[in-house]
Amino acid sequence: GNSVTQMEGPVTLSEEAFLTINCTYTATGYPSLFWYVQYPGEGLQLLLKATKADDKGSNKGFEATYRKETTSFHLEKGSVQVSDSAVYFCALSPSGNTGKLIFGQGTTLQVKP
Amino acid sequence: NAGVTQTPKFQVLKTGQSMTLQCAQDMNHNSMYWYRQDPGMGLRLIYYSASEGTTDKGEVPNGYNVSRLNKREFSLRLESAAPSQTSVYFCASSEEVAGVYYNEQFFGPGTRLTVL
Numbered sequence: 001g002n003s004v005t006q007m008e009g010p011v012t013l014s015e016e017a018f019l020t021i022n023c024t025y026t027a028t029g030y031p032s033l034f035w036y037v038q039y040p041g042e043g044l045q046l047l048l049k050a051t052k053a054d055d056k057g058s059n060k061g062f063e064a065t066y067r068k069e070t071t072s073f074h075l076e077k078g079s080v081q082v083s084d085s086a087v088y089f090c091a092l093s094p095s096g097n098t099g100k101l102i103f104g105q106g107t108t109l110q111v112k113p
Numbered sequence: 114n115a116g117v118t119q120t121p122k123f124q125v126l127k128t129g130q131s132m133t134l135q136c137a138q139d140m141n142h143n144s145m146y147w148y149r150q151d152p153g154m155g156l157r158l159i160y161y162s163a164s165e166g167t168t169d170k171g172e173v174p175n176g177y178n179v180s181r182l183n184k185r186e187f188s189l190r191l192e193s194a195a196p197s198q199t200s201v202y203f204c205a206s207s208e209e210v211a212g213v214y215y216n217e218q219f220f221g222p223g224t225r226l227t228v229l
Contacts, residue, residue, distance in 0.1 A: 004155075034217075043117070043203055043220030044156070089155060099144050099163065099207055100171070101218060103155035 002027045002094050006104035009087075013080055013111050021075040021088055021107045023064075029095030033057075033066050033073040036089040038106070044089060047075075080111045114139050117221035119204050125227045126194045134189040134224050136204030143209040145187035146171075146218065147179060149200040156203065162187055163209070194228045201225050 007022040032051045036044040048057030053068035062077045090104040120135045143164045148156040158171030162181040178190045205218040
């Protein structure tokens with residue numbers, strides 16, 4: 001079946017450090033891949049997405065590349081800020097265009113000044 | 114535009130009580146979803162509605178019912194609440210045009226439910 005696995009958190013970094021949050025997936029066909037972010041007390045917001053292999057999604061300094069050969073979609077940012085502290089969810093939409101999303105368990109990021 | 118709104122924000126129930134969580138969106142989206150969020154488990158789909166008048170089960174539908182009242186509103190009902198239903202519930206919507214889903218889902222702020 002379809003599933004998403006994220007690295008365990010919490011991840012604690014100092015401001016301006018480099019961030020990587022690992023995400024791997026299992027899916028048949030060609031899913032679309034997403035990163036969502038949840039700030040404290042809020043709902044999820046789309047951060048970036050990629051719809052086919054080798055696509056790179058980017059937004060607000062975050063990037064992720066759709067790697068079909070390694071079934072991965074790792075999230076990276078070169079220099080994190082305190083305001084990036086949030087929970088990050090990797091998700092996939094199975095091929096077949098159903099609109100449904102399957103989420104990973106979420107990774108909490110805490111950035112300290 | 115308010116986007117996706119949910120009521121109530123917080124609720125405490127006793128085991129066996131019933132309640133309905135309300136969700137509305139003002140983006141004219143066809144598709145709507147209910148998720149629950151539990152620690153270490155991400156979001157799991159309870160029910161979804163691809164269009165007005167249709168609903169389908171998601172990954173964890175047991176103990177819940179839904180109603181797609183009209184294009185704007187999608188409610189989730191707990192008929193007899195159990196402690197295992199203590200969770201944060203999120204409603205979401207997405208656009209679908211001529212059978213093509215745009216996949217970005219827009220989320221409400223959530224309802225934090227505790228069942229004692």
